[in-house]
Amino acid sequence: MTMTSGARCPACLKPAPKQALENHFDRIGQKPYEVLRCPHCGVVFSEPQAAVGAEWYQKAAPIRDREMHPAPERDWRYRTFLRRNLPPGRILDVGCGDGGFLLLSEKNGFRGTGFDYDSRMIELARRAGLADVEAAEFERFCAKRRPGEFDFITLFDVLEHTPKPHWFLASLKNLLKPGGYVAITLPNGQRPLLFGREEHDYPPHHFTRWTPATLSRFLENLDFQVIYVHASRLKLSYLSDNAFFYFFQKVLPWAKRRLLGLGPEKSQKTITEIMLCSSQEMPGWFLRLIGDKLARQTWVNRAKGVFKVLFLPGAAGLWLFYKLRGRQCGDCLFVLARRRPPGHSRKDI
Ligand SMILES: [Zn+2]
Numbered sequence: 169m170t171m172t173s174g175a176r177c178p179a180c181l182k183p184a185p186k187q188a189l190e191n192h193f194d195r196i197g198q199k200p201y202e203v204l205r206c207p208h209c210g211v212v213f214s215e216p217q218a219a220v221g222a223e224w225y226q227k228a229a230p231i232r233d234r235e236m237h238p239a240p241e242r243d244w245r246y247r248t249f250l251r252r253n254l255p256p257g258r259i260l261d262v263g264c265g266d267g268g269f270l271l272l273s274e275k276n277g278f279r280g281t282g283f284d285y286d287s288r289m290i291e292l293a294r295r296a297g298l299a300d301v302e303a304a305e306f307e308r309f310c311a312k313r314r315p316g317e318f319d320f321i322t323l324f325d326v327l328e329h330t331p332k333p334h335w336f337l338a339s340l341k342n343l344l345k346p347g348g349y350v351a352i353t354l355p356n357g358q359r360p361l362l363f364g365r366e367e368h369d370y371p372p373h374h375f376t377r378w379t380p381a382t383l384s385r386f387l388e389n390l391d392f393q394v395i396y397v398h399a400s401r402l403k404l405s406y407l408s409d410n411a412f413f414y415f416f417q418k419v420l421p422w423a424k425r426r427l428l429g430l431g432p433e434k435s436q437k438t439i440t441e442i443m444l445c446s447s448q449e450m451p452g453w454f455l456r457l458i459g460d461k462l463a464r465q466t467w468v469n470r471a472k473g474v475f476k477v478l479f480l481p482g483a484a485g486l487w488l489f490y491k492l493r494g495r496q497c498g499d500c501l502f503v504l505a506r507r508r509p510p511g512h513s514r515k516d517i
Pocket residue numbers: 177178179180181182206207208209210211
């Protein structure tokens with residue numbers, strides 16, 4: 169498959185390459201995608217770049233990502249931001265979810281504003297005591313705000329979900345004071361993927377993939393000064409989760425063929441698809457056993473816990489290998505950048 173002519177890189181806006189790195193089919197939305205690497209800026213992106221609605225996310229993720237994150241005080245992304253000891257001011261958290269970060273930042277002297285497309289999350293944020301949060305789509309939110317209103321804008325695991333990242337960040341920059349800061353976290357494109365890429369790193373879940381170098385270049389091109397780039401420490405649990413999904417996806421089709429007598433076309437399933445299985449695809453007794461979507465997630469989590477114990481020696485060996493190589497290659501990347509004040513060229517700051 170080749171690209172439709174005229175497509176552009178969503179990060180640097182230069183012409184996209186003709187040849188795809190990978191082809192991907194989203195079985196939830198029944199849509200094909202191409203994954204490409206921009207020859208100009210190095211960002212990996214997918215085509216087409218079109219956001220999916222809340223309905224797709226509800227199908228794909230029975231439990232929202234927040235379940236996967238620790239308490240705000242222990243969240244590496246938030247701690248890394250607060251450790252920079254920046255002078256408190258007005259902060260906008262894009263995709264604020266249930267407001268965990270905003271509450272923490274207010275305890276540290278910031279004044280928080282947030283929005284999220286998911287109204288249920290905003291309801292939780294309000295109940296937790298946040299006043300300036302709303303359920304809104306990105307464009308409608310931006311249109312209502314004053315230029316230069318915020319001292320800080322935070323994007324915790326948001327940018328990679330966003331089609332058209334250039335346009336997205338340029339719109340947000342307008343809401344930031346000259347000299348104001350943007351903090352971005354996203355999956356580190358330099359993390360080890362020994363056992364394959366995670367299911368959620370494909371479109372339409374993630375539209376772009378970034379490394380410290382490509383993210384820094386992207387910000388510099390939008391006239392930000394990159395101040396701090398930092399990758400999280402590599403964790404044992406990351407390595408065992410990466411291995412778990414590989415083995416899970418190998419063992420499961422085998423089990424379904426052998427134990428459930430399903431044909432090969434029905435046995436090639438990702439974990440997300442197993443969550444969505446219906447009685448047309450699976451025997452009724454099996455569906456009763458694995459329960460509803462929430463119960464299925466619990467089964468997967470239990471299996472992951474058992475696997476973690478069994479794989480501990482393997483994960484420890486790999487962890488030591490990467491540690492000795494001395495590279496910072498944890499799964500999360502944090503970048504802090506500053507909007508250049510007017511009249512300051514790149515050399516001035
Ligand atoms: Zn590019």
